Amino acid sequence: MNTTGPGDKGLRLIPFRGLRYVPERVGSLAAVTSPPYDVVVRPDGLHHLESADPHNIVRLILPQAATPVERHRQAARTLGRWLAEGVLAPDAKPALYVYEQRRGELLQRGVIGALALSAPSDGIVLPHEDVMPDVVEDRAALMRATEANLEPLLLTYRSGGEAGGAADAPEGAGTSGVIERTVRRPPLLATTTEDGFGHRLWSVTDPGDLAEITEDLGHHQALIADGHHRWATYLRLRDEHTDHGPWGYGLVLLVDTARHPLQVRSIHRLLHRLPVGRAVEALAGSFRVRTIEGPLPEALDALAGAAASGNAFVLAGDGRFHLVDRPDPGLLARTVPADRPAAWRALDATVLHSTLLDHVWRIPDAPEHIAYIHDTAAAVDKAERDGGTAVLLHPVREEVVRELARQGVMMPRKSTSFGPKPATGLVLRSLTLD
Known part of the structure; x- marks a missing residue:
């Protein structure tokens, strides 16, 4: 993926106070997580997740009720109740989060944060698939009701061989350097989900580390790997708020695929x-x-x-x-x-x-x-x-996806599935805390 030049406007990721499950209030962290909402196979997978734990995140991302309006209200009520009961709690300080997924030889690491939403014409975040308006409307109504980003999008950028990117920085510098240093510390949480993936999460609050990530990512643009409908939802909700505020940012996971190549599935x-x-x-x-x-x-x-x-x-x-x-x-x-x-x-x-x-x-x-x-x-x-x-x-080859995205050409909806996808439920973003 091409980068923006030094001094140009690139990716801007800011810390936020993550909402996370309180381990003592749930059966296990693995039991409250879920795949992204559009990967859950309904009704079988939905029922399986609902029965795994009464606080499974699927009750927020795929609430069940007779009408869409009631579904969204139910999700908002559930989120409010879990916060009041201490099932979910915000972290004390705003942070970026290093996130690791591992299964066998497969290792993926990236950074979760609140990404400044840019206009499509800016070319900072590149979609590659069309979206379905009814899905965008449903996701927008859910976000309005809950006032929260319930699951991160998966975005990729490439540092290797790109002028101004992390590959040109000294070893251990840039976003990758912060990640390498951070994973040597004990994580905030560690769990293994039933698909065999181990998940670990760390917070990054040190001003020097945050500045290093800001400087590095400011040279890059990103490709949407997973979450086109949620990205379109972010942009719609930002435009609904004239002052933007917290609605001017959206929860994302950024992965450098020069270091951690993603798998592309159909x-x-x-x-x-x-x-x-x-x-x-x-x-x-x-x-x-x-x-x-x-x-x-x-x-x-x-x-x-x-x-x-x-x-x-x-x-x-x-x-x-x-x-x-x-x-x-x-x-x-x-x-x-x-x-x-x-x-x-x-x-x-x-x-x-x-x-x-x-x-x-x-x-x-x-x-x-x-x-x-x-x-x-x-x-x-x-x-x-x-x-x-x-x-x-x-599956489509990743090179084809990237080249079409660079040209601004949208692929037919649901053409690709990049992975591994982040587990939903490990960290949420409330728009009322920012």
Whole structure:
């Protein structure tokens, strides 16, 4: 990712008084955490998290009630009650937070803070995916009701080989230097979640360390890796407040992917009302379709092989897997918009939405027709149980994502899933404390 030049306006991360669970008031820190709201598979995952602990954070990020208005009010009441009861408490001093995730050989470290929200035209924070207005409105209503940022976005920047970045600084300097020094101290919290990830969190309050991070990040721009809807929500709420104040900042985790590369995974589609048989039948003459009896890893290997030479998908939901590839070039020419860069036109998600969903299957991109599911096995399982079709995609290369973002070209919504994602519930930001 390019940096801004010395003296230019770049990323500005400020300390805040983090809201954190009081360990003595909950069963365990692991039991009150959750994946990000859009990764929770509902209803199964939601019920699992709700039953893990009565104070699980999912009761704030995905409250359950009869209407949207009541859901948001319920989240606000729950947050207020937990604060009054001492289940959650603010830290004594404003801080930035070093956050570590580790599982086996995978190690990711970054800094959590309140990021100054910049206009899209400034090019400081680069989105790469379109958003769904109804989701943004729901998240905005929830933030208005709770007056809190309940979970951090995941943003990435790159220091390696960039003029003015941390890679040019002396060893142990810049944001990475502060992180390296901080993790030698005992953490504020440490827990291991059921997915096998260990999580540790430290506070950074030393003025010298904070100044070092400010100077370093001021040379960088960032890519939104996870949280496009929440970013759009931040910007909407900032614009609603003329004086901005605490609404001029949003909770983020910043990770230097030159030091800690992220994994890029696909987000799959579940077509609720389209059985696999009808989906396959409609592809006749437009795509090549081959049946793979399974298991799922074999189908994914076949998808990877086919995706190396062109657009490819796997359809599932009838106990088998159907590899779909070699689209008719004439069909693509007629259905894929021609006013975008070649890299965008060649994306599997572009072909899926422009050609398959809009033209071949004629399925509206609405929640009653399409669900977006991160977990591959869960997508297949739900399709088989519900009689729908799971459309499995191969991941997009990170280089493609970055290049399109630099050009200001939006990928189709839910095109990528960067990870590991920060656990929700380890640190929250109240807008009434800032």
